[in-house]
Amino acid sequence: MGAGHGGYARRAADAGWTVTAVDARDDRFPDDSRITWIKQDVREFDLTGFDLVLCLGLWYHLTVDDQMSLLTKMARNGSPVVIDTHVATDNPTFKLSDPVVQNGYTGRLYNEKGWKTRLTASWNNTESFWPAEDEFYRMLAEHGFPVVFAATPWVTRDRTFFLCAPGPQQESTGE
Ligand SMILES: C[S@@+](CC[C@H](N)C(=O)[O-])C[C@H]1O[C@@H](n2cnc3c(N)ncnc32)[C@H](O)[C@@H]1O
Structure with a gap:
């Protein structure tokens, strides 16, 4: 993705x-x-049936609403997911907003105003959400990915690869 x-x-x-x-x-x-x-647009893409979903270099171009709904779709698909992303730190190396709370998650906002002309930018959103690292783990857990392994390759020190394993699927009781 x-x-x-x-x-x-x-x-x-x-x-x-x-x-x-x-x-x-x-x-x-x-x-x-x-x-x-x-x-x-990944927000419209049907993930059903994929054995593994890689979301590399995309997460930090999405809004918090998009991130939550993508996680919900990914968890419903039930496969592992790898997300490679920046997270917001106390001393950001990118130009980010002061800390904000959106949908209950603390993070910082990245300005995507040039998205129409930058091939590596967001698509159709002028701001994206970078969760703080602990908040990202909480978002993952609260959207069906309770087990996460993280790796930060030395060549990309400001990015982390999160391997997210889905939790047990909720059985439908039919009620
Ligand atoms: C920073 S680049 C990452 C490219 C590559 N995956 C990598 O890690 O080097 C972000 C990519 O995400 C795409 N992108 C951003 N928002 C998107 C969206 N809502 N749907 C589909 N693609 C999107 C951009 O067009 C761009 O190609």
């Missing part, structure tokens, strides 16, 4: 995965016929 240049999608295909790559912009999709390239 948010495949952009498609580098991660191609590496997954190299590793033998059957890959669908989604991005609202297709300008940077490479010519690689092993992959199904889909130009679509």
